[in-house]
Amino acid sequence: MAESDPQILRGLIGQMADALRRCREKAVALGRKTASERIAVFLLGMAERIGTAKGTSVILDLPMSRRDIAESLGLTIETVSRQFTILRDAKTIETSGRSLVILHDVSQLRAQAGYLAGAA
Structure with a gap:
């Protein structure tokens, strides 16, 4: 089907490129980045x-528990909880319940992640 429709093929290639980029970022994060990064x-x-998106904030309904996040990032659940508390105290994020996270300061998160201004 993709062979007969170039638009489908372009979409699939784009999705594969995004998946590869995410895998590369995760490998770098696990190998070199601090817990906060x-x-x-x-x-x-x-x-x-x-x-x-809601105004200048981004609302997330996380499909993962803190334990799942910790395992995914190679951290302990205590470290994940501590980092969320630090971000909440800094007003960078807001949390409600187990899954709702509101990102109030995406530019601060980007800086904390080690991303250059304007880079993806």
């Missing part, structure tokens, strides 16, 4: 994939 990269990635 890993959490920031994770939240930005989730914002890109499942976030809903």
Whole structure:
């Protein structure tokens, strides 16, 4: 089907490129980044994939528990919880319940993740 429709093929290639970029970012995050950088990269990635923009904030309904996040990022659940608390105290994020996270300062998260200004 993709062979007969160039638009479908372009879409598939784009999705594969995005998946490869995410895998590369995760490998770098696990190998070189601090806990705070890993959490920031994770939240930005989730914002890109499942976030809903509301004004200058991004709303996330995370499909993962803190334990799942910790395992995914190579951290302990205590470290994940501590990093979320630090971000909440800094007003960078707001949390409600187990899954709702509101990103109030995406530029601060990008800086914390080690992203250059204007870079993806």
